[in-house]
Amino acid sequence: MTKHSPVACLSKAALFTDLPIDLKKKLVAVSTHQQKFPKGSIIRQPDDGKDGKEVVLGIPQKGDIEGQQHLFKQSENENFVEAVEDTWVCSINRADFQKLLQKTPDLSLKLLNNFGKKLVAIEHNSVLRNTLDAKERILAYLNDLANEQGKNEVKLELKKKDLASYLGITPETFSRKLKELEKDGKIEVHGRWINVKR
DNA sequence: CCATTAATAGGCG
DNA sequence: CGCCTATTAATGG
Incomplete structure (x- = not known):
């Protein structure tokens, strides 16, 4: 295993992949890296307790990113996230992230463009599921x-x-x-x- | 081995 | 198609 590189880690996120190195470094400044979650542990869960049926909403693979919406929306957690295997998690604090966005219009613009691409993919899946x-x-x-x-x-x-x-x-x-x-x-x-x- | 969990089968609404 | 139950297969200790 190679050492964990915060910049490389951020680069894996679809949101951040295309960013120039200097912008990535700014993101590193507001992120934490390599928190370990053992198999079976709960990474995140709703604050309001009682759970319904378990539904698989998505299957993040190695290097995939989950919960990006929390960077943009102030809200309580609605879903459980459980570590199916031993997992290492890197995260970014929303408030810090938003401040950075205000200071860095370049970053905001890039992210917005990436979101457009994402929408196309989501639409594809949505059609699959509903029709x-x-x-x-x-x-x-x-x-x-x-x-x-x-x-x-x-x-x-x-x-x-x-x-x-x-x-x-x-x-x-x-x-x-x-x-x-x-x-x-x-x-x-x-x-x-x-x-x-x- | 045994116990638990996953996969499959059949019935029913 | 989903839900329920029963049976069988796979998995882990």
């Missing part, structure tokens, strides 16, 4: 995955029940639709590996 039925959603998801990785053999990194939750369906339906898709000759399922026929 397609479960079967199509699964297939669309698998296709996206195959496209991202540029191959037809795709590995499900998550437990199927978590994937199901992510796609907004129950594990039972997920399991059944996988079989249907297999019968349709659209995919081949081998445990966690799925061959997406395109």
Whole structure:
């Protein structure tokens, strides 16, 4: 493992990737790095206690960024964030961040442009979720995955029940639709590996 | 091994 | 399609 570099860390955030080095250094000044959260620990949870059903809203991968909205919006935490594996977290304080924005219009402008790109991606996912039925959603998801990785053999990194939750369906339906898709000759399922026929 | 959790199956609304 | 229950498979200690 290489040493943790705050600048490199910030660079991984989609929001900050394209920023020039001097702006990144300013961000480093208002951020904390490498807080460890062991597997199973709760990174963040709603202040109002009582939880409903567990729903997977997203699956941040290594180097992914979660909760960027808190940099911009003053609000109570609405969601749980749990460490599924041992995780290292780097964070930025909202108030400090906002002050920095006011002092640095260059930064504000860059971030705004990046947000535009993000909106396009969000729209894509939103369409997937709201207009397609479960079967199509699964297939669309698998296709996206195959496209991202540029191959037809795709590995499900998550437990199927978590994937199901992510796609907004129950594990039972997920399991059944996988079989249907297999019968349709659209995919081949081998445990966690799925061959997406395109 | 045993105990717990995940995946699948079948029934029903 | 979701929810419920039962059965089987996989996982971890």
